[in-house]
Amino acid sequence: MSIFVRLLEAIGIASASAPPIASRPAPVGPIMAYNALDLSDPGLLEMMRDGRIGVSGLSVNERQALRNSTFFRAMNLIAGSIGKLPIHLMRRNGKLTEKASEHPLFNVLHRKPNDYQTASRFKSYMQLAALLDGSAYALKIKSRGAVRQLIPLARRSVKPQLSDDFVLTFRYTRPNGTVVTLQADDVFHFSTPLSLDGLNGVSLLDVAADTLGLTIKAQQAAARLLTKGTMARGALQTEATLGEEAIAHLKQSLAEGYAGANAEHDWLILEEGLKANAFGYNAKDSQLIELMKREAEEVSRFTGAPRPLLMFDETSWGSGVRELGLFLVTYCLMDWFVIWEEAIWMWLLTPEEQKTFYAKFNEGALLRGSLKDQADFFKAALGPNGAWLEPNEVRESFDRNPIEGGEGLPRSGTTAAAIAQADKPDDKEGSENGA
Template sequence: MGIFTRFLDSVGIMSGEPAAAAVRQPPVSGPILAYETYDLNDPRLLELMREGRTGVSGIAVNDRKALRNSTFFRAVWLQSASMGMLPVHLRRRTGDKVEKATDHPLFNVLHKKPNDFQTASRFKAYMQMCALLDGGAYALKIRSRGHVRQLIPLERGSCKPRLTDTWGLVFDYQPKKGGSRVLMADDVFHFGSPLTLDGLNGLGLLDVAADTLGLAIRAQQAASRLLVNGTIARGALETDETLGAEAIENLKASLREDYAGVGATDDWLILEEGLKAKLFAGSARDSQLVELMKREAEEVARFTGVPRPLLMFDETSWGSGIEQLGLFFVTYCLMPWFVIWEEAIWTWLLTPQEQLTMYAKYNEGALLRGSLKDQAEFLKAALGPNVGYLTQNEARDMQDRNPIDGGDELPRPGTTAHSIMQEEQADAA
């Protein structure tokens, strides 16, 4: 019940009583309150303000209702979990050489421990989910000795970016307790959806897909009403004769006793009195409901960009196309988010001096490895003596194996690893 609803109900209008009846109420001692006040930190006020996005269906769609849609949940889960499980490394470029900046404090923040209560995968998955649902994700930077040591995710809906009169970026932050405050841009790590209408706030799925999700909820409600209130009978018994009340009761009792339950599956009825069995076929109305639910699932898939088979409602067999599906998912669904994360880390977590030589890089190879046969063919070509572009240690690192001595040199054209070793031994002698 909203604030104004409470006011109207307090004077008797919402309860159906005429206004005059409310005036004729006997006097009471003490002050009369015609409204109910909320503290700004009252969770009931926050729930009232977050009622949801109301679309053409008349359904107020919020995050909990949206995630009850299996297609929407699967799409959000896939993207969030994938971004969470893939490693992101801080790299340093020194001359012509690029290496992991394992000695930098930010490396462990991004790769292992972003804060004291979340793992790296859980933090990345949560931030990605916020960006998908709301269009933006925000985390407070905790510094020590000039470096970011922790990233504390801010509650959804509590932070909003804006530009000052001097075109500076600040964030209006409303915590659970206490008054609102203004956070400077240097104190917040943030990124958002690539689509935005004002250049600051990204478009979230809950906003753009409100109509589709609302219609999907309506379709589910219609199906539930059909199951609860409708007639789900498989057929009917009909006859040209007239059955008496006793015969009808005997027939019902026989059906309940002899042909009900799991043990009666696929049993045949023995009909008397000229009865004939007639099976019901699916009605046009039921077929339209099924088609509507399929159509809304496809609409949700379009909004999220996840391929149909990965959402588990495609009726065709995947077959040998599973590798291409993974490539499609990474290229057209996750790749934009890789760039968004990498740019946000470079912009908001590195100092101007560090930005000259350092950058962040997502490793999407975990989703593109393919089968062991495919990996073997790839490494064979990458380590080949004529066109090799990987060293032995780089290839071993991709398989989580320890480096070996002498494995940091590229193979020379026209030679083999054995001949190279013999040449090095001869030179050393």
């Protein structure tokens, strides 16, 4: 049987029990597999091996990659952070900005993107798809000119295409195998910050395949050492010949008198001219632990997540949780905030709406810090010298109901300003000295 026939059998067009191709009647219509699957297409090799082959010689797919604790923690940290942070559709009203809660897209982004996912599940899935594959795609369901739902499209089922006259379309392969062309206005999509062709983002699995493959190799070596390797600390050697009874007595003596943690510093009392020879090779000498630590650090560099948040216990936590949150937002998540906000503005709003509407992530949940830090911040925000927050805005940050008189910035002489002024130690001491 030729390799071509085997390939047809693998994709369901031919079978071993079917008559030879030459004896079959000619098909009525074209065989779609020839049109949809080009043998020179790099995607064919990707489909057959289902992974990325690195210097280790292993094919690394997403399931193997997510078994790596560092990689899983980084993906969960980034995708989970994007999922839990709310996205608000905002409107510019002159010099003021406000939440556009009456716009249909506001509910799609903030509450219910479709009939089977919550907003956090949708955002986490799209973010993880972008990290693993380089791009994420969702189908737009419209009604009366507005986007009412966003349906995530299966990973690796969409391929962007740019025509000679620079018209963007998307080649989408449905679950049943049929291929359709989607117009740019039908698809919500975004990619990783890096791209080699301006259309497809760089996949994290592609660039980290070498590191992940070596990590898998190190884990396999450690597993072989623990399951099949020699873990004994040494051997007892003698020139005399020991009988079965003597060997059994020696084993029993070692098990009863020198086993367990309490015998860690005991000395063996040897008979029959026995000599103790320690093995020079052990698990520590193999340097597997050092190799696995090094590869874990390499994985953390690819993801950009802060080392303390990846549970590297030998790293410093800095001066507080707030600083870690600031590091995560500034050097890891900020790029994704901009990508999401620009994609929403470009693909989910009409040209007329783009003049006044925009999307905004609320990253404040990651920057709140401790209760003391929050108290100091809001005290300064309500202070008499240049207040920039209203009392009800502060209460809203803690999910508290507004109070009467809580609108407007505090002014000198008001209750809020007086309380903030009285809480300042320097001012209190100055008033007492002046009295």
